[in-house]
Amino acid sequence: MASTRQKTQAEIEMIQRARQMIPALKERAAQADIDQKIPDETIADMQEAGFFRVMQPKKFGGFEMDPRALFEIQMTLAEGCMSTAWIYGVMGVHPWQLARYEVQAQEDVWGEDITTLVGSTYMPVAKVTPVEGGYNISGRWGFSSGSEHCKWSLLGGIIPPDENGEGAEHGTFLVPRSDYRIERNWDVLGLRGTGSHDIVIDNAFVPAHRVQRTNNTSMEATPGRLVNTNPIYGIPFAQVFTRAVSSSCLGALQGAITEFRENAARHIGKHGAKTAEDPLAQEVVADAELTLDMLKLVLERNFENLVGQAERGEFPDVETRLQYRYQSAYVTNVCAEKVNQLLRCMAASGLYNTNHVARVFRDVHQARGHISNNVAAYSRAHGVVLLGLPNADPYV
Numbered sequence: 001m002a003s004t005r006q007k008t009q010a011e012i013e014m015i016q017r018a019r020q021m022i023p024a025l026k027e028r029a030a031q032a033d034i035d036q037k038i039p040d041e042t043i044a045d046m047q048e049a050g051f052f053r054v055m056q057p058k059k060f061g062g063f064e065m066d067p068r069a070l071f072e073i074q075m076t077l078a079e080g081c082m083s084t085a086w087i088y089g090v091m092g093v094h095p096w097q098l099a100r101y102e103v104q105a106q107e108d109v110w111g112e113d114i115t116t117l118v119g120s121t122y123m124p125v126a127k128v129t130p131v132e133g134g135y136n137i138s139g140r141w142g143f144s145s146g147s148e149h150c151k152w153s154l155l156g157g158i159i160p161p162d163e164n165g166e167g168a169e170h171g172t173f174l175v176p177r178s179d180y181r182i183e184r185n186w187d188v189l190g191l192r193g194t195g196s197h198d199i200v201i202d203n204a205f206v207p208a209h210r211v212q213r214t215n216n217t218s219m220e221a222t223p224g225r226l227v228n229t230n231p232i233y234g235i236p237f238a239q240v241f242t243r244a245v246s247s248s249c250l251g252a253l254q255g256a257i258t259e260f261r262e263n264a265a266r267h268i269g270k271h272g273a274k275t276a277e278d279p280l281a282q283e284v285v286a287d288a289e290l291t292l293d294m295l296k297l298v299l300e301r302n303f304e305n306l307v308g309q310a311e312r313g314e315f316p317d318v319e320t321r322l323q324y325r326y327q328s329a330y331v332t333n334v335c336a337e338k339v340n341q342l343l344r345c346m347a348a349s350g351l352y353n354t355n356h357v358a359r360v361f362r363d364v365h366q367a368r369g370h371i372s373n374n375v376a377a378y379s380r381a382h383g384v385v386l387l388g389l390p391n392a393d394p395y396v
Contacts, residue, residue, distance in 0.1 A: 005066065005068070005304065005307075007069070008065075010063065010065070011065055011066070011069040011072075014049065014050065014051070014054065014065075014069065014073060015069070015072050015073055015076055017049040017051075018049070018051070018073045018076035018077050019076050021042075021045060021046075021049075021077065021080060022076070022077075022079050022080035022255075023080065024042075024045070024080070025042065025077060025080030025081035025084050026080045026081065026356065028041070028042060028081065029080070029081040029083070029084075029193065029356075029359060030353075030354070032081065032083055032084070032192070032193030033083075033192040033193055033359075034192075035193070035195075036184065036186045036187070036192055036193070036195050036197075037148055037193065037195040038081075038083060038084055038087055038146065038149070038193050038194070038195065040149075042081075042084055043117075043149050046084075046088065047115055050063065051073055051088060051092065052088075052091060052092055052095065052115070052117060053095065053114070053115075054069055054070045054073065054092060054095075055067065055070055055092065055093065055095055055096035055099075055232065056095035056096075056099070056110075056114070057095070057099040057106070057224075057227075057228040057230070057233075058228075058230075059103075059106070059227060059228060060095075060106060060110040060114050061110070061114035062095060062099075062114075064228075064230045064232065066232065066303070066307060067096075067232060067235070067240055067243075067303055067306075067307070068299075068300065068303050068307075070089070070092050070093070070244075071089075071243060071244075071247045071299065071303075073088070073092075074088050074089045074092070074244070074247050074248055074251065075247055075248065075250050075251030075254065075296075076251060077248075077251065078247075078248040078249070078250070078251025078252045078254075078255060079251050079252070079254050079255035079258065080255065081193065082190075082191065082248050082249075082251070082252040082255075082359075082360060082363040082364070082367075083191050083192065083193030083194045083363065084193065085248035085251055085252070086145060086191055086194050086245070086248045086363075086367070087145045087146035087149075087194050087195075088248075089243075089244035089245060089247060089248055090119075090120060090145045090146065090244055090245065091117055091118065091119065091120075091145070091146050091149075091150070092244070093240055093241055093244045094117075094118040094119075094120060094154060095118070096232065096233065096240060097154065097172070097212075097237065097240075097241075098118060098154075098174070098224075099224050099225075099228040099233050100212065100222035100223075100224045100225055100228075100233055101174065101209070101210070101212055101222075101223075101224050102209040102223050102224060103223075103224060103227055104209045105174055105209050105210045105224075106224060108174075108176075108210065109151075109152055109174070116151050116152065117146070117149055117150045117151065117152075118150055118151075118152045118153065118154060118174075119144050119145065119146055119147045119149075119150035119152070119153045119154070119199075120144065120145075120153060120154040120155070120172075121141035121142060121143050121144040121153070121154075121155060121156065121199055122154070122155075122156035122170075122172065122214070122241075123141055123142065123143070123156050123371075124156040124157050124158050124170055124171075125139045125140065125141055125156065125157065126138070126139040126141075126155060126156065126157025126158070126173060126201075127139050127157075128157045128158060128159065128160055128171070128173075130160055131205070133205075133207055133208060134205060134206050134207040134208045134209075134210070134211065135159075135173070135205070135206050135208075135211060136203055136204065136205055136206075137155070137157055137173055137175075137201060137203075137204055137206055138201050138202055138203050138204070139155075139157070139200075139201055140198055140199070140200050140201075141155055141156065141198065141199040141200075142196075142198050143196045143370075144182070144196055144197060144198065144199045145194040145195065145196040146194060146195060146196075147182050147195060147196070147197050147199060148182060148195055148197070149195075150177070151176065151177045152174060152175065152176055152177065153174075153175050153177070153180060153199055154172045154173070154174055154175075155172070155173045155174075155175055155180075155199065155201075156170060156171070156172060156173075156214070157170075157171055157173055158170060158171065159171035159211070159213065169213055169214075169215070169216070169394065170213070170214045170215060170394070170395065171211055171212065171213055171214060172211070172212045172214045173206045173210065173211055174206070174210035174211070174212075175201065175204055175206060175210070179201060179204035180199050180200060180201045180204065181199075181200050181201075182197050182198070182199060182200075183197060183198040183199075183200055184197045185197055185198055188366060189362050189365065189366050190359075190361075190362030190363040190364070190365055190366030190367070191362075191363050191366040191367060214237055215236070215237055215238060215394065215395060215396070217234060217235075217236055217237070217315065222234075231307065231310035231311040232307065232310060233310075234310040234313070234315075235306050235307070235310050236306075236315070236316065236321060236396075238321070238325060238395060238396050239302075239306055239316075239321065239324055239325070241372065242325050242328040242329070242372045243299065243303075243328050245367070245370050245372050245373060246328045246329065246331040246332050246367070246372070246373055247299065247331070248367070249331050249332045249335040249336075249364050249367055250292060250295055250296060250299070250331060250335065252335065252339070252360045252363055252364055253288065253291075253292050253335045253338055253339060253360070253364070254292060255356065255360060256288075256338075256339050256342050256343075256356070256357045256360040256361075257285060257288050257289060257292070257342070259355075259356040259357050259360075260281075260285055260288075260342045260345070260346070260357055261285065263275065263346065263350075263357075264276040264278075264281055264285070264345075275345065275346070278345065280345060281345040284338075284341045284342060284344075284345050285342065285345075287338070287341070288338040288339075288341070288342060291334060291338055292335075292338075295330075295331055295334065295335075298327055299331075302324050302327065305320075306324075318385060318391050318396065319382075319385050319386070321396045322378070322381055322382040322385055322391065322393070322396055323382055325372075325378050325381075325382075325396055326375070326378040326379055326381070326382040328372070328373075329372065329373045329374060329375040329377075329378045329379075330375050330379075331373075332364060332367045332368045332370075332373040332375070333368060333373070333375040335364050336361075336364045336365050336367075336368055339357065339360050339361050339364050340361065342357055343357050343358060343361050381393045381396070
């Protein structure tokens with residue numbers, strides 16, 4: 001299906017603001033790696049540009065833009081710094097998710113400040129105890145990207161079954177910063193600037209209005225949609241979030257291609273030939289461009305369908321949901337392969353940590369480790385249904 005969407009003027013301006021930030025993001029990337037945190041200055045710039053409110057409900061000062069606007073902003077930021085783009089994708093999706101909660105939960109977060117940021121870690125490790133009016137939770141969650149910039153966090157856990165032994169499912173618990181602590185332990189290969197540290201809760205009460213059945217898109221489970229009626233809030237959660245943790249790889253690959261082209265035009269190897277004259281380099285850069293174009297077209301096509309179905313009040317079937325999630329995970333795998341080829345063509349001079357392509361290499365390989373980017377698992381999950389067996393994955 002070819003896209004018929006025309007960007008709004010507001011979306012065009014927002015994307016242009018992201019493009020203008022690229023030089024500053026490249027300059028700040030090394031320090032972000034050292035600090036294991038995106039600079040406060042960058043967060044302030046993004047707040048001023050309105051990036052985090054792209055999918056926030058208008059009731060709370062947001063713009064309710066098409067998800068493709070968020071992903072294009074994310075990809076653009078990634079051309080300068082993939083860590084910045086990564087936390088933008090994750091934290092930029094949270095206002096969309098929060099719009100589906102009861103309005104009281106939205107008031108809790110944005111009632112006094114519509115720029116309040118929310119972090120997350122959806123791994124279902126919470127110890128959950130039902131109590132009157134809600135739940136008590138405890139646990140340790142890893143990989144909370146951008147956590148030090150956030151005043152709230154969305155934390156995963158299994159909501160216990162009811163008295164009939166039915167209904168256990170993944171839940172997302174919305175918790176204020178006062179109820180958890182951050183343990184800084186993000187000493188990793190790539191995406192160091194994301195500051196994806198651990199979240200720890202000893203015992204915290206979460207009222208029922210701050211708990212959501214994550215993968216349930218019914219009106220009963222997403223009561224915020226009765227107030228925030230834009231169709232974008234009816235898209236399945238997994239379809240939006242998985243793209244938030246893969247699309248930065250597309251922008252990072254574009255940044256690597258740009259850097260490679262500039263380097264190849266001026267670099268002369270020890271044997272006196274320019275990189276640009278190397279037949280392998282010519283083939284590799286052309287292949288990377290081709291691959292990037294195809295991956296972006298799939299992203300556009302998929303959300304053309306998802307948004308269209310949401311507008312019609314329809315829900316994608318399980319085979320489509322599995323296919324789209326597999327295609328999202330596939331992005332990181334292929335981008336890592338293409339960046340690896342670009343870096344190889346830069347020879348020994350490309351291996352310095354100061355080389356932007358080397359940073360992208362580290363970042364995209366780190367991104368492959370995210371559970372939503374487990375391409376092997378999601379290819380099998382899709383293949384099972386393609387071959388006529390029942391879907392066994394409750395998270396899609």
